[in-house]
Amino acid sequence: xxxxxxxxxxxxxxxxxxxxxxxxxxxxxxxxxxxxFSVLFAAAVLCAEQSRADxxxxxxxxxxxxxxxxxxxLSATGQNGVRRALFEPGxxxxxxDGVNEWRARLALLIARSSDTxxxxxxxxxxxxxxxxxxxxTGEFSLSARYDETATRTAEAGMLGPVAVDGTRASRDxxxxxxxxxxxxxxxxxxGTYTGxxxxxxxxVDYTTRSGGLRLTYDWSESMAPFLHVSYSDQTPSGGGxxxxxxxxxxxxxxxxxxxxxxTVQAGKSRESGGSSxxxxxxxxxxxxxxxxxxxxxxxxTSPSGLGGFVTANQARAEWSHExxxxxxxxxxMSWRKNRSVTDxxxxxxxxxxxxxxxxxxxxxxxxxxxxxxxxxLSASSNLAGLSLVYTRSNF
Numbered sequence: 232x233x234x235x236x237x238x239x240x241x242x243x244x245x246x247x248x249x250x251x252x253x254x255x256x257x258x259x260x261x262x263x264x265x266x267x268f269s270v271l272f273a274a275a276v277l278c279a280e281q282s283r284a285d286x287x288x289x290x291x292x293x294x295x296x297x298x299x300x301x302x303x304x305l306s307a308t309g310q311n312g313v314r315r316a317l318f319e320p321g322x323x324x325x326x327x328d329g330v331n332e333w334r335a336r337l338a339l340l341i342a343r344s345s346d347t348x349x350x351x352x353x354x355x356x357x358x359x360x361x362x363x364x365x366x367x368t369g370e371f372s373l374s375a376r377y378d379e380t381a382t383r384t385a386e387a388g389m390l391g392p393v394a395v396d397g398t399r400a401s402r403d404x405x406x407x408x409x410x411x412x413x414x415x416x417x418x419x420x421x422g423t424y425t426g427x428x429x430x431x432x433x434x435v436d437y438t439t440r441s442g443g444l445r446l447t448y449d450w451s452e453s454m455a456p457f458l459h460v461s462y463s464d465q466t467p468s469g470g471g472x473x474x475x476x477x478x479x480x481x482x483x484x485x486x487x488x489x490x491x492x493x494t495v496q497a498g499k500s501r502e503s504g505g506s507s508x509x510x511x512x513x514x515x516x517x518x519x520x521x522x523x524x525x526x527x528x529x530x531x532t533s534p535s536g537l538g539g540f541v542t543a544n545q546a547r548a549e550w551s552h553e554x555x556x557x558x559x560x561x562x563x564m565s566w567r568k569n570r571s572v573t574d575x576x577x578x579x580x581x582x583x584x585x586x587x588x589x590x591x592x593x594x595x596x597x598x599x600x601x602x603x604x605x606x607x608l609s610a611s612s613n614l615a616g617l618s619l620v621y622t623r624s625n626f
Contacts, residue, residue, distance in 0.1 A: 287326045290624035292338075294319040298616030303349050303383070303396075305603045307610040314345040321357075332363045340380075351396050351431075355379040369410040369417075376403045382432050397431025399536075415449040427536065428468070434536030436468035447484075456483040459496070465534040474539045475503040476532065480510060491517050500532055508532060508542055521553040542570045557587040575605040593620040 296317040302310040321338035342353040361374035382397035402425065409419040422442040429436060441463035449455045459482070464475040482496025493515045501507040512529035528546040535541040544567070551561035563581040583597040599614040 287324055288625055289325070290323045290622065292319075292321045292323075292623075293621040294618055295620075296616055296618040298614060300350075300612060300614040302610065302612035305601065305610040305612055307603075307608040310612075311346065311349055313349045315350060316343045317341065330365055332365075333361070335360045349396070351381070351398075353381065353398075355381070355398070369408070371409075372407045374403075374405050377401070382429060382434070397429060397434075399434075400428045400430070402426040417447045417449075419445045419447070427534075429536055432536075435471075435538055437465050437534065437536065437538075438468065439463060439465050439534045453486040454483055456481070457496075459498070461500075463534070465539065467538065473503075474534075476540060477501055478510060478532075482512075490519055491515070502540065523549075523551045525549045544568050544570065558585065560584045575603070577604075578602045591621060591623055593622070594618070595620065 294317070296319070297315075298317070299312060299314050301312045303313050304311075318341045319338065321336065323334070323336045325334040326332070336357070336359045338357040340353060340355040340357075342350075342355075344350040344352055355378070357376075357378040359374065359376040359378075361372065363370060363372035377400070379398055379400045382399050385399040385401075403423060404425075405421065405423040407419070407421045409417060411417050420443070423440070425439045425441075427437055427439070441461065443459060443461035445457055445459045447455055447457040459480045461478045461480075462476070464473050466473045478498060478500035480496045480498025482494065482498075485493045485495070487493060493513070495513045497509070497511045499507055500510050508530070510530050510532065512527070514525065514527040517524040526548050528544075530542065530544050532540050532542045545565065546567075547563070547565045549561070549563045551559055553559050561583055563579075565579045567577050569575045578601070580600045581597065582599075583595060585593060585595040587593050595618045597614075597616045597618070600611065601614075602609065602611045
């Protein structure tokens with residue numbers, strides 16, 4: 232009789248060995264990184280070999296993309312375009328036995344550019360592992376993640392578009408816990424440790440610790456007010472002054488109808504230096520038979536590679552529509568203005584069309600327009616891409 236878990240474990244080992252071979256090309260990964268990957272996936276393989284009764288679910292994905300960008304550096308003085316070819320293989324291993332849920336993933340982004348002065352060739356890995364245990368009165372989870380990505384992509388959401396291309400490596404370890412206190416109240420806690428390092432550019436490596444407590448009370452079937460307190464800090468690597476921030480907010484989740492729900496909150500945060508900022512967040516989600524719409528606005532304070540925290544106002548809109556059983560289209564828009572580094576505003580408009588060729592192959596066309604305004608100067612860039620996506624699971 233065939234043992235699914237044996238097969239899943241064997242495939243995990245084969246994919247891991249193949250991925251390591253690719254990662255070692257041109258010295259992309261140092262031995263300590265490979266050792267870290269080995270520890271995470273050895274845990275997944277060990278669990279697969281020791282659990283004979285419940286099979287593991289596994290999936291293989293591959294994305295092939297060709298794209299052209301007119302102004303990747305968002306330069307206001309001159310535009311130079313670049314062509315890129317991307318290959319993104321990935322493997323996911325997951326299991327749920329009713330009480331415990333395990334999930335492990337290994338992925339790699341391989342990018343080749345027509346002009347490495349504008350956009351570097353890349354081999355960026357992502358490895359993650361998570362475990363969640365559910366109980367009648369709550370749940371507990373642990374997760375770990377390592378990933379590398381282009382500095383321009385990683386920091387664009389934090390500091391506005393970044394002109395100098397480089398690499399940001401992130402290591403995250405987090406835990407969450409929740410406990411039902413009564414029929415209507417729930418207490419939840421979370422904590423995260425993150426280490427950030429950069430290669431290229433003028434950013435400073437740093438570590439952050441963050442945590443929070445959230446008390447929720449189910450006032451009715453349609454309203455659940457909550458109180459949230461949080462703490463975060465940032466310490467530059469190699470020594471330096473640690474920046475600390477404390478915050479408190481009150482809010483509520485609202486269920487307007489079966490298709491529409493909202494969340495609103497407002498509060499204050501204070502930095503160790505004594506400065507304080509008002510914080511707010513509002514989100515509305517609509518789910519129709521063929522349409523999905525999400526609107527959100529917030530003031531976000533985040534640690535940055537420039538030192539300390541960055542505060543920004545931002546708004547987003549995401550809309551998708553099912554054209555047919557096999558075709559979907561959508562538009563995403565975002566606006567962001569930094570308030571504590573430079574007077575900088577960025578806007579992104581992203582439109583896409585996806586068609587399922589069959590149960591395994593998907594084709595996706597996308598177009599993105601970005602604008603950046605800083606110190607009275609304005610720049611824009613257009614990006615057009617075509618992707619072919621392969622997904623195979625439980626084979």
